[in-house]
Amino acid sequence: MGMPDAEGHGPPDGLPDLPPEWGRVVIPDDASALADEARQVRRELRHRRRQTVWRRRLGLTSRPDGRPPLGLPMLVLLVSMLITLAGLAAVTWPRSSRSGGTPTAVPYPTAAPVAAGPLPALDLVDAEESPVPLRSLLPAMIILVDACACTEQVAQAVAAAPPGVTVVTVTEGREVAASPAGVHALADPAGGLRAYIRLTAHPGTAPALLVDRKGALVRIVPELGPVGQYRADLARIAA
Template sequence: MGMPDAEGHGPSDGLPDLPPEWGRVVVPDDASALAEEARQLRHELRRSRRRAAWRRRLGLTPRPDGRPPLGLPVLILMVAVLTTLGGLAAVTWPGSSRSGGSPTVVPYPGPVGPLPALDLVDAEDSPVPLRALLPAVILLVDACACAEQVADAATTAPTGVTVVTVAGGRDVSPAPSSAGAPVRALADPAGGLRAYLHLPAHPGTATALLVNREGAVIRVVPELETVEDYRADLAGLAG
C-alpha cells in the first residue's frame, strides 16, 4: 500500500511507493527543465564506463575468486622501476648537457700552506732555492716544451716577478729569449713540486703556480692553456 508524500498526501494512483526520505517529488510539466540534470547524469555514466574500461585493460578489476587483481602488483613494480631509472639518470647525466655544452669549472683544491722550501737545479746542476726567486710565476714544463706559454708569461709578468720554468729529471731546457720578465730555467729531479701539488703531468700541457713574495700560493692552473687563465692574479704578485 502507498505511503503519503512529504506533505501528507497519499500516493497517486498507478505510481509505486517512494521512500519517505526522498521528500516531496515534483515532476515538472516541461521535460526540458530536467535537461541539465540529464546532462550531468550522462557525463557521470560516461566517466564511470571509461574508468571501468581502463581498469579492465590494466588488469585492476577484482577476480571472481575475490583475490587481488593481477595488474596491481605489475603497476606498482612499473612505477618503482621508472622512479629508480629517473633517479639514476639525474645522477649520471653529463654535466656538459645540463650547462648548455660548457664544461663545469671545478676550483683546484690546492695546498693551503706556503710553498715548501725546495731546492731545484739549474743547467750546471747547481742547487737553486726556489723561494729565493719569489715572487714568481712557476711553469711546470715536464710534460711539454710549451714555449708559447713561457713567452707569454715572460711578457705579461709585472716588474719584479720572475718567470721560472721547471722541467723533470736533470735536463734543463734553455729558456726562450724574451723582452719581458727574466726567465729562470730549472729542473726538479725529485719531483717535489708535483708531489706538493698532488698533480700528475699531462702530456702536451703545463701547470702554472703563482706565488707571492711571502711564499703563499695564490693561484694554481693544473692545465695551462693561455695567459688569460691567470692574468687577473698577476697584479697581486708584485705587491
C-alpha cells in the same frame, strides 16, 4: 549377473557388475555415437604416452628399487647453472650509453683549488746542476714543463709578468729544458714540486703556480692557457 538399477535397468547379459559410482551405463546400438568420446580418449592416451617417453629420456621415471629418478638432480643442477650464467651475462654484458653510444668525455680541468700551506723550501738545480733555492726567486710564476714545453704560452707569461715577478720553468729529472728569453729554467731531480701540488703530468699541458713574495701559493693553473686567465693573479703576487 548384475542387479538392475533404480530404473530397472541392469547390466547387459554377459557383463560383470559395474561400480555403482559409474551411474547408469547406456550402450548405444550404433557405435558411431561414441566417436567423440573415443577421440578424446585417444588424445589423452597420446598425451600420456608422450609424457612417459620424455620422462624416460630425461631420466625422470622412478627406478625399480623405488629410489628417486637419476635425471631429477641433473635437471636441478642444469637449471641452477643456467640461472647463474644468465646473471653473469647480465652483469658483464656491455651497455650502450644513453647518448647513442658516444662515451662521455671528461674535460681536463682549467682551474684547481689553491693548495694548503706555503710553498715548501725546495732546492732545485740549474743547467750547471748548481742548487737554487726556489724561495729565493719569489714572487714567481712557476711553470712545470716536463709534459709540454708550451713555448708560446711560456713566452706570453713572460711578456705579461709585472716587474719583480720571476717566470720559472721546471722539469723533472736533472735536465733543464730550453726556455724563451727572460725565463729562469730549473730542474727538479727529486720531483718535490709535483708531489707538493699533487697534480700528475698530463701530456700537452703545463701547469703553473703563482706564489707571492711571502711564499704563499695564490693559485694553481692546471693548464697554462691565455694570459687573461691569470693576469689578475700576476698583479696580486707582484704587490
